[in-house]
Amino acid sequence: MPRRNELEEAPRAPVKAKPGAAPKGSSLHKKVASVDPPTWAASMALLARVLKARGSPAPGRWGLLDAGAPRRWRPEGARLSAGARAEDKGAGRRGAPRAAGRTEGPRSLAAMPGPHPLANLVEFFWKDGFGRIHEIQQKHTREYGKIFKSHFGPQFVVSIADRDMVAQVLRAEGAAPQRANMGSWQEYRHLRGRATGLISAEGEQWLKMRRVLRQRILKPRDVAIFSGEINQVIADLIKRIYILRSQAEDGETVTSINDLFFKYSMEGVATILYESRLGCLENSVPQLTVDYIEALGLMFSMFKTSMYAGAIPRWLRPFVPKPWREFCRSWDGLFKFSQIHVDNKLRDIQCHMDRGETVRGGLLSCLFLSQELTLEEIYANMTEMLLAGVDTTSFTLSWAVYLLARHPEVQQTVYREIVKNLGERHVPTAADVPKVPLVRALLKETLRLFPVLPGNGRVTQEDLVVGGYLIPKGTQLALCHYATSYEDENFPRAKEFRPERWLRKGSLDRVDNFGSIPFGFGVRSCIGRRIAELEIHLVVIQSNNIGEKHPQEAPSLYPGSTASWQVTSLPKPLLSSPVSHG
Numbered sequence: 001m002p003r004r005n006e007l008e009e010a011p012r013a014p015v016k017a018k019p020g021a022a023p024k025g026s027s028l029h030k031k032v033a034s035v036d037p038p039t040w041a042a043s044m045a046l047l048a049r050v051l052k053a054r055g056s057p058a059p060g061r062w063g064l065l066d067a068g069a070p071r072r073w074r075p076e077g078a079r080l081s082a083g084a085r086a087e088d089k090g091a092g093r094r095g096a097p098r099a100a101g102r103t104e105g106p107r108s109l110a111a112m113p114g115p116h117p118l119a120n121l122v123e124f125f126w127k128d129g130f131g132r133i134h135e136i137q138q139k140h141t142r143e144y145g146k147i148f149k150s151h152f153g154p155q156f157v158v159s160i161a162d163r164d165m166v167a168q169v170l171r172a173e174g175a176a177p178q179r180a181n182m183g184s185w186q187e188y189r190h191l192r193g194r195a196t197g198l199i200s201a202e203g204e205q206w207l208k209m210r211r212v213l214r215q216r217i218l219k220p221r222d223v224a225i226f227s228g229e230i231n232q233v234i235a236d237l238i239k240r241i242y243i244l245r246s247q248a249e250d251g252e253t254v255t256s257i258n259d260l261f262f263k264y265s266m267e268g269v270a271t272i273l274y275e276s277r278l279g280c281l282e283n284s285v286p287q288l289t290v291d292y293i294e295a296l297g298l299m300f301s302m303f304k305t306s307m308y309a310g311a312i313p314r315w316l317r318p319f320v321p322k323p324w325r326e327f328c329r330s331w332d333g334l335f336k337f338s339q340i341h342v343d344n345k346l347r348d349i350q351c352h353m354d355r356g357e358t359v360r361g362g363l364l365s366c367l368f369l370s371q372e373l374t375l376e377e378i379y380a381n382m383t384e385m386l387l388a389g390v391d392t393t394s395f396t397l398s399w400a401v402y403l404l405a406r407h408p409e410v411q412q413t414v415y416r417e418i419v420k421n422l423g424e425r426h427v428p429t430a431a432d433v434p435k436v437p438l439v440r441a442l443l444k445e446t447l448r449l450f451p452v453l454p455g456n457g458r459v460t461q462e463d464l465v466v467g468g469y470l471i472p473k474g475t476q477l478a479l480c481h482y483a484t485s486y487e488d489e490n491f492p493r494a495k496e497f498r499p500e501r502w503l504r505k506g507s508l509d510r511v512d513n514f515g516s517i518p519f520g521f522g523v524r525s526c527i528g529r530r531i532a533e534l535e536i537h538l539v540v541i542q543s544n545n546i547g548e549k550h551p552q553e554a555p556s557l558y559p560g561s562t563a564s565w566q567v568t569s570l571p572k573p574l575l576s577s578p579v580s581h582g
């Protein structure tokens with residue numbers, strides 16, 4: 001068991017930090033930016049997909065409420081439901097895998113503890129549980145242990161909140177792991193004659209697309225070539241900050257940081273995906289982009305609706321039409337946007353080719369020219385990657401800035417490291433990032449405390465014995481990363497923000513990766529990880545330069561120049577935030 005750093009106590013309740021919270025006499029306290037902790041809409045929406053209760057559960061496997069019901073509930077002689085039969089499988093079953101070190105056979109799911117199905121239904125559908133998944137993970141772990149079963153409407157889920165068990169499950173994965181039941185996503189695509197993308201595809205179809213895309217964007221060196229494009233977007237972001245400051249009432253406070261980072265992330269990822277600029281950071285954002293943001297907003301803000309779209313059985317749709325209608329409407333908007341940008345690029349390439357010019361380009365050009373994916377598959381992947389790549393990155397950036405604002409001493413250290421190792425006015429590239437390990441540690445610590453996805457999912461493809469239970473093939477697993485990230489056993493004094501815990505100074509400071517795997521793990525892990533890291537690392541490093549170039553007027557992340565991000569207020573997030581760092 002690795003030993004971890006001793007850490008400070010983190011404040012729990014939100015506070016309003018005054019502008020003067022920075023050391024008196026430093027110019028830090030003068031310039032203030034308000035940082036909204038990002039909402040968890042994106043994470044919830046994504047996790048909702050993971051936990052989505054579909055109208056058509058695996059045939060013969062899950063019953064609505066009785067699968068997890070204690071046996072005493074069942075009337076004498078009553079026939080077991082399909083779900084209950086699934087739970088009854090296992091114990092003593094011939095040929096069942098044996099748990100290492102156990103002499104008796106593994107226990108069946110019927111013996112697994114978990115919240116009462118009705119209580120869970122109330123928790124999630126009446127008490128906004130989907131907005132509090134992180135809290136519920138921890139609560140249920142305290143009450144039922146590190147492996148427990150739950151019911152989400154018709155879906156039965158085994159939750160795992162233990163680092164080693166998570167590692168076991170992910171290490172046992174096959175060639176094409178299944179994350180969750182993506183039935184509603186697939187149904188929409190079928191309805192509209194669309195292809196599935198990486199998120200929604202399964203099996204051979206997923207494997208084929210993953211093979212193609214992983215060659216282009218999965219390794220740090222693949223995305224390193226995009227440093228120049230990202231730096232141009234950062235230059236626009238900085239320009240935008242100046243404009244916003246000049247328009248601010250006090251002439252210096254930049255508010256709506258979430259909004260700013262959202263636009264930055266969208267512009268950044270689109271630059272890589274579509275090889276074109278969207279104009280998100282312009283004074284006047286193009287209508288097409290505005291429409292997209294609206295569709296994305298609909299997808300996320302209506303995340304519960306879209307989740308219910310999957311949860312509500314088809315036969316109920318005529319009576320409760322809104323969720324499915326909204327779900328389809330937001331997907332229509334997302335696909336439309338991607339298709340327009342993909343088609344623009346295609347025309348552009350065609351023009352070059354018609355003129356006999358060599359076409360050199362980025363991701364999209366390579367995909368066209370290699371013809372490894374069909375046009376529909378390109379549309380679908382661009383749509384799903386843009387969806388997955390905007391809020392995830394922007395929320396993480398917002399949380400990182402928020403944490404720095406709450407911890408000026410960490411800002412100081414990060415600032416000093418950047419200046420010492422990269423110099424004062426350096427415009428960084430990907431090659432510079434390893435020279436500032438604290439910037440990387442900042443991102444890891446931010447994602448540990450505020451993982452965009454508090455949990456992840458897998459559908460078991462073989463019978464597995466985990467934690468002494470036999471989990472039959474086809475079971476939906478929820479991997480509770482938020483809970484493991486906050487375990488003192490995994491990260492001593494886990495509630496505290498201390499990026500330096502990620503700096504490896506030898507075995508004493510080693511951090512076990514499976515305690516916090518914000519991008520997932522293995523062959524189905526996040527394909528956009530390196531893009532997100534590049535966008536975040538470069539913008540954090542570049543923030544250092546803002547104040548230097550315009551010492552009198554520029555906001556900066558760092559002290560030593562003129563200003564700092566500071567928290568002036570914590571606007572109420574749309575959904576609950578995982579932890580209130582006061």
Ligand code: HEM
Nearest residue numbers: 198385388389392393452518519520521524525526528532
């Ligand atoms: C801080 C930013 C991000 C975080 C924390 C994040 C996190 C995740 C996680 C946890 C998964 C599930 C992995 C698994 O099941 O093991 C995932 C999947 C995925 N992410 Fe990200 N992501 C981020 C940014 C991005 C970006 C920028 C893109 C696109 C450019 C992207 C595209 C995807 C796609 C397409 C998948 C599905 C992969 C597959 O099923 O093969 N993500 N992401």
